[in-house]
Amino acid sequence: MVAFLDQQAESPSARKTAIRIYNLFGDALFYKPQQCLININKLVALKDDYKISPAIGRVLPRFGWFVLRVGGFLIYEMMLNRDKLSDRLAQFRTPKEAASFLQGNPLVESILREKAVRMYVSWIGHPDLGIDVSYGRWDKALFEMPVDGHVGKIFSRTGLVSEVIHEAKKGSGGRWNVIVASKMRPTIQEVTNNYSDDCIMVDHGAFQLGINCCSDNLEGIACDSCPRSPVCQIKSKIGCKGYCMLQDFCERNLTWRAY
Ligand code: SF4
Numbered sequence: 001m002v003a004f005l006d007q008q009a010e011s012p013s014a015r016k017t018a019i020r021i022y023n024l025f026g027d028a029l030f031y032k033p034q035q036c037l038i039n040i041n042k043l044v045a046l047k048d049d050y051k052i053s054p055a056i057g058r059v060l061p062r063f064g065w066f067v068l069r070v071g072g073f074l075i076y077e078m079m080l081n082r083d084k085l086s087d088r089l090a091q092f093r094t095p096k097e098a099a100s101f102l103q104g105n106p107l108v109e110s111i112l113r114e115k116a117v118r119m120y121v122s123w124i125g126h127p128d129l130g131i132d133v134s135y136g137r138w139d140k141a142l143f144e145m146p147v148d149g150h151v152g153k154i155f156s157r158t159g160l161v162s163e164v165i166h167e168a169k170k171g172s173g174g175r176w177n178v179i180v181a182s183k184m185r186p187t188i189q190e191v192t193n194n195y196s197d198d199c200i201m202v203d204h205g206a207f208q209l210g211i212n213c214c215s216d217n218l219e220g221i222a223c224d225s226c227p228r229s230p231v232c233q234i235k236s237k238i239g240c241k242g243y244c245m246l247q248d249f250c251e252r253n254l255t256w257r258a259y
Pocket of ligand 1: 154157213214222223224244245246247250252253
């Protein structure tokens with residue numbers, strides 16, 4: 001459910017909303033999807049919780065995306081016909097095969113972007129993230145990085161990638177310096193594979209720096225000191241000293257934005 005919701009959306013709001021949907025429908029969300037689908041109007045109570053990017057909000061109203069994604073999730077559950085998705089995914093030898101299985105379903109393919117599929121497979125399959133659907137059979141080195149805008153931004157601003165792919169020519173419109181993460185993914189995966197055999201931890205780490213330390217609009221950016229240090233959610237987890245941990249080698253190419 002979170003993977004369905006956490007696309008062009010504010011990640012914290014997508015995760016909170018998924019929990020609230022569960023609180024609304026209870027175990028029926030997983031065991032009686034038809035019943036939830038019939039009562040999908042109950043989502044109206046949560047419509048202000050879910051925050052999506054203005055870019056997609058121009059295509060369809062926010063509540064429309066909300067109903068489409070939750071509805072799609074419930075229909076997919078019905079298609080599984082009481083099979084546990086974890087059992088289906090555990091049959092595959094690699095995370096890549098599991099991702100292909102998910103993308104092979106037209107409904108999933110229509111709602112879940114490639115990046116979100118990789119994100120989901122990393123959450124449920126990486127041996128150190130708690131679920132480990134393959135019971136340790138999937139080697140960490142076989143995972144594919146999701147690479148969202150925040151991850152692409154960190155690799156671009158630090159100079160870890162030499163070529164930055166961005167939306168348009170310099171000066172041609174307000175979004176010319178927004179990076180195209182999906183096109184940069186193969187290069188970022190290659191650079192990461194040269195340094196680490198655990199690309200998922202690199203991806204998750206860059207994502208956290210991208211949303212907590214390296215703000216898109218540069219406001220309160222933490223290169224030399226972090227204004228959010230007293231209230232930061234990840235400070236203790238990453239042993240932060242009050243400024244960005246990449247400051248020593250980062251090229252600070254502050255031109256590039258994630259969104
Ligand atoms: S040093 Fe500054 S520009 Fe570089 S990653 Fe950290 S916050 Fe971003």
